[in-house]
Amino acid sequence: MSRADRLLHLEVVTPARQVLEADVEAVILPALDGYVGILPGHAPMIVGLDIGLVHYGGQSGPKQVMAVAGGFAEVRDDQVKVLADTAELAREIDVPRAKAAFARAEERLRHPSRDLDLARAEAALRRAAVRLEVAGRAGGGGGAREGGYAPGEERLGEP
Secondary structure: OOOOHHHHEEEOOOOOOOOEEEOOOOEEEEOOOOOEEEEEOOOOOOEEEOOOOOOEOOOOOEEEEEEEEEEEEEEEEEEEEEEEEEEHHHHHHHHHHHHHHHHHHHHHHHHHOOOOOHHHHHHHHHHHHHHHHHHHHHHHOOOOOOHHOOOOOHHOOOO
């Protein structure tokens, strides 16, 4: 069976729930050192996850996205298991709440107090920005990259 005929089994879970279980052609994960693309037949690996978007679906063309913040992913035997600290599908994101969180984090960074935890404030801003990007993509609105591709995605189909 060729790689093109195989699918990946993607499972995304958080400590609170199972977010997604689906068979897909490709997955792109926000690893700690940049985005990593996974196709059927990928070598086994465990990777730490950053705040970012998980892209999943067909190998070429637009993909579905979800927001994740931290955790790990295991790739083995055409299975991708994402164990995320938090994960949200686009339809689950409360946009007004995400906008408010973004504004609060931006304000904290713009006018820092002496006791500001800079890393925590920057992470809150990144989480809110990712959530807004996922919600915007689902609604056809802002945040989508030109052509609907993730970083490095155009290289996924190359042999």
